[in-house]
Amino acid sequence: LSRRSAQLACVAFRPEMNDTLQRRRSLETELFKSISRNELRMVYQPLIDLRSREIIGVEALLRWRHGELGEISPVEFIPISEENGFIVELGAWTLHRSMEEVGQWDSNINLSVNVSALQFSRGDIVATVEDALKATKFPAKRFDLEITESLFIDETIDVRSSMQELAELGCCFSLDDFGTGYSSLAYLQNYPFSKIKLDRMFISKVTTNKKDVALIEAVLHMAKAFGMETVMEGIETEEQTETLLGLGCRVGQGYLFGRPMSAADLAQLLRRSA
Numbered sequence: 001l002s003r004r005s006a007q008l009a010c011v012a013f014r015p016e017m018n019d020t021l022q023r024r025r026s027l028e029t030e031l032f033k034s035i036s037r038n039e040l041r042m043v044y045q046p047l048i049d050l051r052s053r054e055i056i057g058v059e060a061l062l063r064w065r066h067g068e069l070g071e072i073s074p075v076e077f078i079p080i081s082e083e084n085g086f087i088v089e090l091g092a093w094t095l096h097r098s099m100e101e102v103g104q105w106d107s108n109i110n111l112s113v114n115v116s117a118l119q120f121s122r123g124d125i126v127a128t129v130e131d132a133l134k135a136t137k138f139p140a141k142r143f144d145l146e147i148t149e150s151l152f153i154d155e156t157i158d159v160r161s162s163m164q165e166l167a168e169l170g171c172c173f174s175l176d177d178f179g180t181g182y183s184s185l186a187y188l189q190n191y192p193f194s195k196i197k198l199d200r201m202f203i204s205k206v207t208t209n210k211k212d213v214a215l216i217e218a219v220l221h222m223a224k225a226f227g228m229e230t231v232m233e234g235i236e237t238e239e240q241t242e243t244l245l246g247l248g249c250r251v252g253q254g255y256l257f258g259r260p261m262s263a264a265d266l267a268q269l270l271r272r273s274a
């Protein structure tokens with residue numbers, strides 16, 4: 001590169017790079033303060049029995065509203081917290097808060113919480129869950145940990161014994177975002193999962209695309225053979241629901257049945273549907 005074109009390349013490149021890096025850096029600094037500043041909250045999305053339309057559980061999803069930056073998506077801040085390790089603290093907060101809120105409802109539906117790999121490798125996930133269960137008196141039998149396949153990539157993490165200990169407490173496990181990553185059938189066979197959550201990318205075209213139907217069918221068959229439930233994420237239409245029921249899928253989640261909402265709103269929804 002000539003000096004002139006190198007300069008041009010820099011000029012063309014830099015502002016964008018700076019924006020991305022700067023936002024990332026400020027989010028990182030601000031995220032550390034989010035807990036003490038009370039900027040975090042949990043929202044809950046119902047899991048539905050597709051036949052009876054009853055609410056059988058909720059998935060807890062973390063939300064962050066910063067004073068100046070506004071609402072920041074977990075798709076943006078969770079990866080940052082996974083890179084710098086803050087997810088261990090965020091995760092503990094999430095467990096405690098969601099058990100506390102859901103435990104106050106006049107209902108015994110299940111609570112599912114998303115858990116990151118780092119909470120297994122750097123945090124003591126077993127002690128953290130145990131502490132939260134004890135502090136909130138939430139029954140372990142109603143508690144479900146959603147984990148993704150990324151947990152199994154790092155073979156130095158002793159996932160199995162942590163899962164075993166949590167299972168002994170009575171907790172269940174869902175394999176989240178199934179089909180998006182490094183799916184291996186071995187995970188399903190070798191770890192104590194009770195549910196497979198099929199990522200919502202598979203539902204979007206299910207009423208028009210034969211291959212997506214075939215894939216969902218294959219997963220349903222396999223799950224059944226392993227004695228597991230399949231949960232379909234991201235259901236947005238009645239047509240999708242009909243197709244899924246036809247395929248034998250019994251549990252789902254999506255905007256059609258309810259968006260993620262505050263604890264108060266979900267408690268009200270439960271009272272109304274009771």
Ligand code: C2E
Nearest residue numbers: 061062074075078094114115116234235236253254255260
């Ligand atoms: P996920 O665990 O797969 O959660 C489902 C995501 O799909 C949620 O996005 C939910 O709002 C969205 N969703 C549900 N139904 C529909 C639908 O019908 N249509 C569409 N278009 N979207 C739907 P959200 O809340 O933005 O969370 C994104 C991801 O961030 C989650 O994906 C999860 O991986 C992560 N996440 C959220 N909260 C936590 C947390 O507390 N801890 C950890 N480790 N990760 C979290």
Ligand code: MG
Nearest residue numbers: 059114146176
């Ligand atoms: Mg999830």
Ligand code: MG
Nearest residue numbers: 176177197233
């Ligand atoms: Mg999911």
Ligand code: MG
Nearest residue numbers: 177199200233
């Ligand atoms: Mg997903």
